[in-house]
Amino acid sequence: MRQATEIFPTERQKLYDRFADRLETAFNLSRRVVSFQANKDEPIYRWFKYKEGFSSDLVRHFLTSYSKKPGKVLDPFAGVGTTLFAAQELGWESYGIELLPVGVFAIEARQAFNNIEQEELKQSAGDLWTELKKIESYETYFHHISISRDAFPDDTEIALNKFLAYCDTIKNKNIQTVFRFAAFSVLEEISYTRKDGQYLRWDYRSKRDLAGKPFNKGKIRTFEQAMKHKLSEIVADLLPQNNSLFDLNGSNEHEQHPIKVTQGSCLEELPNLQDAFFDFIVTSPPYCNRYDYTRTYALELVFLGCDNDRVRNLRQELLSCTVENKEKIDYLNQLYLSIGRQGTYDHVLNVYNSSAAMSEVNSVLDELNKLDKLNNNNIPRMVKNYFLELCFVIYEIARITKSGGYCVMVNDNVRYGGEEIPVDLILSEFAEQFGFDIKKIFVLPRGKGNSSQQMGNYGRTEIRKCVYLWQKR
Ligand SMILES: C[S@@+](CC[C@H](N)C(=O)[O-])C[C@H]1O[C@@H](n2cnc3c(N)ncnc32)[C@H](O)[C@@H]1O
Structure with missing residues (x-):
């Protein structure tokens, strides 16, 4: 039987072809470095294992390779603060936004250790x-x-x-x-x-x-x-x-700036930040993979005093990455209206709606749902809203990044009902529309085989795990 990818490959294939010269297998970025694995032996990270995190080495690699001197860095999905602490050690001013009290508490606790x-x-x-x-x-x-x-x-x-x-x-x-x-x-x-x-x-x-x-x-x-x-x-x-393992007393060669972290949704917090304020964004949003942070971290949330209603509200405020997430579009409309930026809302929505690859993904998933080929009916809604919300996030991070500054984003592609969703390409397309040049889409090396050949073979490949490097024009 023919796969749906063979029937509707065109828009995703076109997007793939457009960015093909930017896709590069990054042999220096092993899965270990990109994932939490490389942090496992670092103090604090090994005390509380936040497996959804990336490693300090990854942050250090990008900040030192793409910036001559420390500046201001933001992670709008800060987790336990890997970006913030690794950047602080290098003398950067670190800012973070994190929805869950779990990550915010881990960040605060780490600051207490310093004193x-x-x-x-x-x-x-x-x-x-x-x-x-x-x-x-x-x-x-x-x-x-x-x-x-x-x-x-x-x-x-x-x-x-x-x-x-x-x-x-x-x-x-x-x-x-x-x-x-x-x-x-x-x-x-x-x-x-x-x-x-x-x-x-x-x-x-x-x-x-x-x-x-x-x-x-x-x-x-x-x-x-x-x-x-x-x-x-x-x-x-x-x-x-x-102490050589970890600079708990801030006694390294760089000046240390206090970390500023805000607990809340970045969809709500980013619009309040100043234009062209940051030199670097290093982040990893939740993946579009149904992973529910509020269930996985239920014990920790309760420990921190969250009741049923609070946990349910946090689940809804998560970037849409679970099948339980409801649409936030009306809420976003109200939000932009209330800060007098209706034009921004219209612009972002227009960019989302004009992505042909996005429309293709949405219609393929709707089709598969009608055929009962997805294992949950809400997958099309989750995917649609995941990208829609990230479209707003990417607009905002483009706005607040200085010209010449960078955004590094870690994310995985996903597959539903046999259909690959090229998260890397679609998000890069949004980023390009909002003023970023797509410098590289680093693809993590795979277990075996010639990955560049596999990459050219659209739709039949192992799904890509990537680190995107975008530079603000
Ligand atoms: C992949 S993890 C990031 C981990 C981080 N890089 C680290 O090393 O700890 C994604 C984070 O996004 C947070 N998150 C989800 N929705 C959010 C939202 N709307 N606003 C801010 N943070 C959110 C999750 O709680 C989670 O901690």
């Missing part, structure tokens, strides 16, 4: 277990929501609540933050859950009524075991002889 006396932390960590034994009554601090209920063994939940009650009594705010961050970082490990793509997986020992296959997580550490391990790891990383 901590190692000896004091070591002492407090040593006294912790004696202090905890003194607590007899305590309130419930961890207020479960439907998707987190029964996540912990009973004893673990009691220990966690006691610990949080104790944290409240700690006078030194930095020590308090570091302790809370340590507990935040062990939540998955002490629970019956495992982060697994779109959802949390649940161990068979949990009290929950489990749909799907039972799963055995293996040994689950008690709260005390996990915390002792985590605090030892933290204290060891903070010891003076390890």
Whole structure:
């Protein structure tokens, strides 16, 4: 049977041909460097594993290769702040926007580490277990929501609540933050859950009524075991002889500027930023792959005090990357109207609507949906809105980047119902319309084979994972 790609290849193929000379296999950018893998051994990153992050090496590579001196850098999807901290170490002024309190807390905690006396932390960590034994009554601090209920063994939940009650009594705010961050970082490990793509997986020992296959997580550490391990790891990383690993005291050759991070949606925050303010944007938006950050990080969100409504609202505010996301177009219209920029709204919408490859993707997915060939009916809506919202983000980042400045974006292409969606090409087409020159689309090397040959063979290839390099005209 003929594939839908063979019936409707033209617009995506044309776009591919237009950017073909910019696609380049980047042998120096391994998947390890682009993904969180290369951070795994770095202090702080290894304490709280944010697998959706990219590596500090990637940020350092682009900032040092494409800029002669430090300036202002922004990450509008800041996650745990990889861009912000790597740039700060190089003397850049770092700005970030992040929707989820999870990333914002990790960024704040990392700043608290910079102000901590190692000896004091070591002492407090040593006294912790004696202090905890003194607590007899305590309130419930961890207020479960439907998707987190029964996540912990009973004893673990009691220990966690006691610990949080104790944290409240700690006078030194930095020590308090570091302790809370340590507990935040062990939540998955002490629970019956495992982060697994779109959802949390649940161990068979949990009290929950489990749909799907039972799963055995293996040994689950008690709260005390996990915390002792985590605090030892933290204290060891903070010891003076390890400072060469990580510049915790800001004692490197560059001037260090405080990091500015805003918690909120970049769709709402970017329009407030000044024209031509930034020299560099280094970012990675959520991928168009149905990954739901609010479910994956449910325990951490609850730990940070989010209730059911807040988690649901955050899910809707995510850049449309899950099948549950509803359209934000009316909201965006209102937003631009309220700041007197209706013209911008019309312009962005026009760029989106005039992308022939985008229209082709939308109609192919609608067609496949009618034929019942997609495993969820909302995939066409998600894809349409993912690109529409990113079209607004790209307009704004073009506006706030100085002429000659760069945007580096990490993203993966996706495939639904057998149809490849060339995220790299469509986003680059938008970027070009908004004033960026598409310098390179670096394609990560694949497992085997001659990748440049494979790249020429549109539609039958392994989907590309890319880093785009755009320069503002
Ligand atoms: C691929 S991750 C970025 C990780 C980051 N590069 C790092 O190294 O930690 C994408 C991030 O975008 C955030 N996000 C999703 N929708 C957002 C929105 N509308 N505004 C701001 N951030 C958003 C997610 O919470 C997630 O942390």
